[in-house]
Amino acid sequence: MRIVQNNLFQKSVNELLVLRELRKGPLSRVKLASLLGLQQSTVTYCTSRLTEAGLIRLTGNKISQRGAGRKPELLAVNPDAGRIIGVEMLRGSYRMSICDILGNLISSDVSLYDDVSSSTQEEMFRARVDTIVGRVLSRCEGTDVWGMCIAVPGIVSLDGKKIIDCWTHGLRECDFSGFLSSFSFPIVFENDANCCALKYVIHGSDIEDDTFLYVRFQSYDGLVLPPGIPSIGIGTGLVLAGKLYRGYRGRGGEFRSVYTSTASGATQLSFSHEELARRHEDPMIMESIVKELLENMMSIRALLDPRTIYLGGFDETERQFLIAGLHEFSDSDETAGFVDSCVIINKAEDDASLGAASLVVDEVFRIPRLGERSDKNTINWMSRAIEDS
Structure with missing residues (x-):
């Protein structure tokens, strides 16, 4: 491990290293010291502070061992030390997932937006976010909220504070950094397909450094659409070597068919809006x-x-066409490998909101860089909770 001169920072790093190992499952202090290459006295100091801060706890179980002597006690992350929130804001409704700090789902539900009179789309969007935050605080009363991510269809800045383009809410080049800083816990935005992909980083396979694609097929049938907006939206979330790839400008994952012609007026697919x-x-x-x-x-x-291409968001009828289409591809030896890599997700309703929560969990357990600023608008409350204890 690289030696850092800043003693306070090093203590914080050691404690986060302990938490990251315990995130995988209960361990004894001796095992933690062995895995992390730390002295047992250092691990004892870290676990004492973490226990005092309410971030870890004794499980009550002990490791069986040969011979006499005191049996080592197992330590585990306290999942109820806080709450993580993931929200998907659709055009006519929103889905909220409340999770513990390990990303385990506690509750999830869908609600319609309250009627709000506002002069602009941006004002209406702010009012809706404000209502959602109020509902979060009410649902999580008595437990600290460590952070919230809001999934939206469209392009979001790399820092998660600016929505560059989101037709479903009529937003273009809207900077919400000042607005988001007014809340008592950190909030960021992320593209909805990216969030869907993030769900499978935490809740998917056990393969480390996994590489996969999440394709989200979103239908807007039955909604009043602005002029020039198609009734289908397609987004892709790309995970490379275990990390979400957002692209150089944060626009990674924007789907556009190779058959699309600009002259035809089509956007993502080669079909007209009427078709x-x-x-x-x-x-x-x-x-x-x-x-x-x-x-x-x-x-x-x-x-x-x-490794895999996840296909989500298709309704029951659309899935039948998808299954038939994949079956046709499987008839060829050249495309059989492609078909084998495709996984159709039958129940994808919670993917975006759970994935949004997963983004927050990842940030919570991320080890900050030396000199990195951390305040109430930063999703790294675990580090702050330790320092304040």
Whole structure:
């Protein structure tokens, strides 16, 4: 381990290292010292401070060992030390997932927005966020909220404070950093497909440094859409070697079919808005949409070599077309590997909100860099809780 001259920072790092190991499961102090390469006295000091801060606790279980002597006690993260919130803000409703600090889901539900009179779309969006925060505080009364991530369809800045483009809420180039700083806990925004991918970093496979793609198919049928907006939205979340890839400008994951022509007025797929709106009435349109999507995914797979391509957001009817489309691809030896890599998610309703919570959990357990600023607007409350104890 690299030696850092700042003693306070090093103590904080040691404590976070202990927490990161205990996040994987209960361990004894002796085992922690062995895994982390720390002296037992250092581990004892760290665990004492963490216990006092309410971040870890004794499990009540002891390790069986041969011979006489005191049996080592097991320590574990206290999941109820705080609450992590993930929210997906759709056009007509929002879904909220409340999790413990390990990312385990406690509750999830969908609510309609309250009627709000406002002069601009941005004002309405702020009022909706304010209402959601109030509901969070009410639901989590008596327990600290350590952070919240709000998933939105569209492009979000790398720092999570600015929404660059989100048609569902009529937002363009909106900086919310001042607004978000007014709340008692840190809040950030993230693209919804990115959040879906993040869910599978924590709640997916046990493969370390996993590489996969999450394709989100979002239908806006039945909603009053602004002019020029299609009834289908497609987003992709890309995880490379266990880390979400946001791209150089934070615009990674924006889907655009290779068959799309700018002159046609189409945006993500090569179909007109009218054709997309008629896809449930005309099976041939839906078949063509699925085929075009899968052909694009096959090219992306050849380029990035992901382990898995998760396909989520399709309703029951759309999933049948998707299954049929994959079956056609499986007839060829050249595409059989692509089909095997695809996983259709039948229940994806909580993926974005749970993934948003997963983003916060990742930040909570992230070891800060030396000199990195941390305040009430920073999702790194675990470090602050230790320092304040």
